[in-house]
Amino acid sequence: MLLLTACNNTPKSTLSYAYDSQIEDNVERTLKKMTLDEKIGQMLQLNLPVIGHNDRTGKFIIDEEKLEEVIGKYKVGSLLNNPQSIPPTPDEWYAIVKRVQDKSLDVMGIPCLIGLDQNHGTTYTSGGTLFPQNINMGATFNRDATREAASITAYETRASNVPWTFCPTLDLSRNQLWSRCWENFGEDAFVNAAMAEAAVTGFQGKDPNHIGKQKISVSLKHYIGYGVPVSGKDRTPAVISPLELREKYFAPYLAGIRAGALNIMVNSGMVNGVMTHANHELLTVWLKEQLGWDGMILTDWADIDNLYNRDKVAKDKKEAIKMAINAGIDMSMDPYSLQFCDILKELVEEGSVPMSRIDDAVRRILRMKYRLALFGKPYTDPKEYPDFGSEKHAQAALHAAEESMVLLKNDGILPLKKGTRILLTGPNANSMRCLDGGWSYSWQGDIADVCAVGYNTIYEAFVNKFGADNVILEQGVRYTRGATFEAEAKPEIEKAVAAARKADVIVACIGENSYCETPGNISDLTLSQNQRDLVKALASTGKPIVLILNEGRARIIADIEPLANAITDIMLPGNYGGDALANLLAGDANFSGRLPFTYPKEVHSLITYDYKPCQEVDKMEGAYDYDAVVSVQWPFGYGKSYTTFKYSDILATKAGGQGIGDNNFKAGDQITVSVTVTNTGDVPGKESVLLFSSDLVASVSPDVRRLRDFTKIELAPGEKKSVQLCINANDLAFVGADGKWVLEEGEFRIQIGTETATINCTETHKWDTPNIM
Numbered sequence: 018m019l020l021l022t023a024c025n026n027t028p029k030s031t032l033s034y035a036y037d038s039q040i041e042d043n044v045e046r047t048l049k050k051m052t053l054d055e056k057i058g059q060m061l062q063l064n065l066p067v068i069g070h071n072d073r074t075g076k077f078i079i080d081e082e083k084l085e086e087v088i089g090k091y092k093v094g095s096l097l098n099n100p101q102s103i104p105p106t107p108d109e110w111y112a113i114v115k116r117v118q119d120k121s122l123d124v125m126g127i128p129c130l131i132g133l134d135q136n137h138g139t140t141y142t143s144g145g146t147l148f149p150q151n152i153n154m155g156a157t158f159n160r161d162a163t164r165e166a167a168s169i170t171a172y173e174t175r176a177s178n179v180p181w182t183f184c185p186t187l188d189l190s191r192n193q194l195w196s197r198c199w200e201n202f203g204e205d206a207f208v209n210a211a212m213a214e215a216a217v218t219g220f221q222g223k224d225p226n227h228i229g230k231q232k233i234s235v236s237l238k239h240y241i242g243y244g245v246p247v248s249g250k251d252r253t254p255a256v257i258s259p260l261e262l263r264e265k266y267f268a269p270y271l272a273g274i275r276a277g278a279l280n281i282m283v284n285s286g287m288v289n290g291v292m293t294h295a296n297h298e299l300l301t302v303w304l305k306e307q308l309g310w311d312g313m314i315l316t317d318w319a320d321i322d323n324l325y326n327r328d329k330v331a332k333d334k335k336e337a338i339k340m341a342i343n344a345g346i347d348m349s350m351d352p353y354s355l356q357f358c359d360i361l362k363e364l365v366e367e368g369s370v371p372m373s374r375i376d377d378a379v380r381r382i383l384r385m386k387y388r389l390a391l392f393g394k395p396y397t398d399p400k401e402y403p404d405f406g407s408e409k410h411a412q413a414a415l416h417a418a419e420e421s422m423v424l425l426k427n428d429g430i431l432p433l434k435k436g437t438r439i440l441l442t443g444p445n446a447n448s449m450r451c452l453d454g455g456w457s458y459s460w461q462g463d464i465a466d467v468c469a470v471g472y473n474t475i476y477e478a479f480v481n482k483f484g485a486d487n488v489i490l491e492q493g494v495r496y497t498r499g500a501t502f503e504a505e506a507k508p509e510i511e512k513a514v515a516a517a518r519k520a521d522v523i524v525a526c527i528g529e530n531s532y533c534e535t536p537g538n539i540s541d542l543t544l545s546q547n548q549r550d551l552v553k554a555l556a557s558t559g560k561p562i563v564l565i566l567n568e569g570r571a572r573i574i575a576d577i578e579p580l581a582n583a584i585t586d587i588m589l590p591g592n593y594g595g596d597a598l599a600n601l602l603a604g605d606a607n608f609s610g611r612l613p614f615t616y617p618k619e620v621h622s623l624i625t626y627d628y629k630p631c632q633e634v635d636k637m638e639g640a641y642d643y644d645a646v647v648s649v650q651w652p653f654g655y656g657k658s659y660t661t662f663k664y665s666d667i668l669a670t671k672a673g674g675q676g677i678g679d680n681n682f683k684a685g686d687q688i689t690v691s692v693t694v695t696n697t698g699d700v701p702g703k704e705s706v707l708l709f710s711s712d713l714v715a716s717v718s719p720d721v722r723r724l725r726d727f728t729k730i731e732l733a734p735g736e737k738k739s740v741q742l743c744i745n746a747n748d749l750a751f752v753g754a755d756g757k758w759v760l761e762e763g764e765f766r767i768q769i770g771t772e773t774a775t776i777n778c779t780e781t782h783k784w785d786t787p788n789i790m
């Protein structure tokens with residue numbers, strides 16, 4: 018039997034962003050030569066379209082006068098965004114970037130830093146590779162898949178002459194109403210932290226001081242607590258206990274920083290009453306002082322302006338800039354205005370923003386430019402990137418999509434038998450826009466059906482897989498280009514019902530159309546009435562129903578779930594999602610995805626898996642009938658396969674301890690947990706092995722379960738493997754009522770699959786440092 022060691026949890030004693038004296042010397046030398054105007058210009062990021070216009074063919078043309086104003090006069094140090102309605106090709110990007118860089122070097126000898134939202138692959142270069150969205154990557158429970166997706170995206174982004182992307186997104190999507198759930202790796206702090214590490218090393222490589230020619234800088238976003246707006250609406254206030262903020266919401270940022278992240282973008286909203294862009298404690302104290310992180314902090318879109326025109330914490334732009342820069346912002350994404358430069362200069366001259374703060378910000382910006390090796394020749398030749406949009410990249414995206422789809426229910430109808438006549442129905446059955454979601458060729462993803470025309474929708478993939486004669490397309494409900502992303506045309510349910518009579522099985526592709534940020538706000542998590550009516554009408558035909566959920570958040574389907582024979586949540590699987598689904602439904606590939614979030618059943622019963630014991634209590638004795646019930650459609654970590662796996666022989670031992678049976682540990686120790694997994698079915702399959710812990714008694718009521726490690730293995734029928742996972746004892750600590758990390762003595766239950774074991778902490782340990790390394 019094979020022993021697989023998957024100790025992903027390495028002890029965290031060091032930070033990987035080591036000081037590099039050569040880079041620091043360069044930064045100091047450059048800084049010394051700079052005027053105040055040049056320094057302030059470095060701190061502004063403008064929208065790239067500001068420096069040009071689109072010609073009649075849609076091609077971006079740089080306007081020399083505007084370029085002179087922006088870079089010649091104002092010395093602006095950074096630009097963002099795709100300037101064309103159809104994204105540029107690598108050659109078009111080369112022409113744009115070369116002109117900008119030549120001008121920047123000519124004017125001040127400092128290259129410009131250009132950034133793009135390559136949030137799930139090469140969003141903004143025509144012909145690039147789009148991967149599944151992060152929510153799918155979370156569902157793969159496969160760090161390597163996330164690292165590979167990031168690495169390919171880095172390569173293709175550099176091929177486009179852009180050295181910086183605004184991702185990974187690490188907000189923890191713990192409120193399913195929120196319109197950006199799909200941009201994250203799910204609800205769990207550990208999964209997001211593990212994927213943060215994988216993504217940062219995939220994008221940047223392992224040496225943050227020397228980002229190679231095929232690598233780019235990340236931006237960890239949106240720091241911090243952005244994913245849990247109380248109302249569920251984007252960019253609205255979050256209320257998070259200080260304990261959870263440090264213990265859970267900070268965890269993925271810490272992991273990303275440890276992996277060497279060069280940049281962080283700030284949350285547009287408010288946490289616990291304070292606008293994050295003005296929060297000195299979270300920006301300067303937590304990141305720069307407590308961690309000693311030497312990276313750069315960027316605002317989100319026009320968020321300094323929001324401090325006065327939306328949030329009313331500053332009386333005007335001047336006060337807002339003063340607040341944000343003094344709080345620790347290094348670069349302002351102020352897309353359309355150069356006023357920032359004049360105002361900040363005034364603030365410095367009158368002493369309201371100290372020169373030391375400006376120098377600190379500029380040092381961080383220059384350091385990032387040096388680390389990216391942009392000085393000298395700040396552009397690359399697209400010809401040096403022959404794998405851009407290659408078949409190799411396509412295969413990686415296809416496999417990631419296959420590994421990300423989650424089989425939630427199957428009475429045996431799947432895989433579909435050869436020759437089955439399939440009715441494909443529902444608004445998501447024939448649309449690339451639905452498969453890709455937002456940040457696909459455009460912000461809202463609304464031009465994907467034009468830009469991704471060369472890829473297969475679910476319908477096209479089904480025709481390829483099952484044959485045109487076996488696939489009937491009758492959608493019944495369709496989206497329209499309406500005022501909202503959800504707009505639907507008048508339903509034609511009776512047509513779909515009539516078509517169902519000619520089919521053996523109904524595959525209903527339901528969910529959401531693409532959206533992003535505030536335009537994706539909803540007030541009801543329930544799936545649309547038309548779509549639920551469609552499924553109900555189809556059920557009356559008595560034909561078996563397979564539901565395909567193609568959505569960026571978990572829309573409630575409790576009333577139609579019982580009508581389905583099989584259900585799979587494909588979330589937003591990207592350009593190869595149709596092919597991946599066809600492979601899976603045909604049984605040519607096996608399901609191995611698991612839910613990285615809790616799928617709710619009722620609108621007012623939103624919960625995450627790491628809830629507190631008091632949220633699930635039996636009836637209490639006495640006068641009051643206290644009870645609380647956790648009622649969910651499917652739990653976190655749930656996912657089926659075409660095969661079955663058996664877990665046995667769990668053993669939890671302190672690493673380097675007295676041997677078998679030594680389950681006593683204290684702070685600083687490592688615990689290894691081994692378990693045997695057997696494929697007891699008759700097809701090969703991949704299994705995500707998840708390790709949970711439960712602190713049995715703690716001074717702060719403990720979460721019922723916490724994920725502590727995971728890995729993914731592949732087993733042939735009948736094959737068994739022994740898998741070893743690891744826990745750092747320090748990771749079992751929590752933030753106590755006094756705000757300090759503590760590991761308390763007592764027992765912890767460890768659970769992997771059906772197996773449980775107990776480990777015992779023999780000594781309470783409290784840390785005085787805000788973060789445990």
Ligand code: BGC
Nearest residue numbers: 097134183238285317318534
């Ligand atoms: C979003 C960010 C994004 C930025 C730049 C903002 O509206 O919140 O996630 O990176 O725009 O496009």
